[in-house]
Amino acid sequence: MAYDPEKHRRRSMRLKGYDYARAGAYFVTICVQGRLQLFGNIADGRLRPNDAGRMVARQWMALARSFPFVQPDAHVVMPNHLHGIVIIRGADGASSRVCARSGLLGDHKDRPYNWPHGTVSGTLGRVIQAFKSLTTRDYITGVKQRGWAAFEGKLWQRSYHDHIIRDEQELRRLRTYIEDNPQRWAEDHLHPSNLADW
Secondary structure, three states: OOOOOOOOOOOOOOOOOEOOOOOEEEEEEEEEHHHOOOOEEEEOOEEEEOHHHHHHHHHHHOHHHHOOOEEEEEEEEOOOEEEEEEEEOOOOOOOOOOOOOOOEOOOOOOOOOOOOOOOOOOOHHHHHHHHHHHHHHHHHHHHHHHOOOOOOOOOEOOOOEEEEEOOHHHHHHHHHHHHHHHHHHHHOOOOHHHHHHO
């Protein structure tokens, strides 16, 4: 079965009631709409990014310029998706310990329970929304000026996957997962040949 954006429309995957402005570390996966391979290829287990893939990586590392409370961490731009770790610092500007166990809303009277997705300043959703917007702008420029492959509709899928990193051990494991991701490309469920199983 081929990928069908209507059939595979995603519900919000955010943890219900969790404060995504809370200091901590988050693992995110952002996929290209339709899983088009726009950012390069994998050869012999090594990532071979094209100019578009290098642009996406630059924008990821530049997140801290737009969001001083954000520290981009390990990431990999795959042919049709990005895996990355975002660390959100606390209000005092210091990196918090990587632990987000008590981030459920309830005692935060100043924050509404149901925010509009990705629009509230200071949240992970707002950071990812800005990243998608900036990379889409730069990609469209690349299509017009550098002959990059065109896309229909949107560059990125509407949503993204996130995982709240609970401790330092999990942070180390996910950094290793990101580093090793190109070597496992053929088995990756996001690989085009595996989409029928998705």
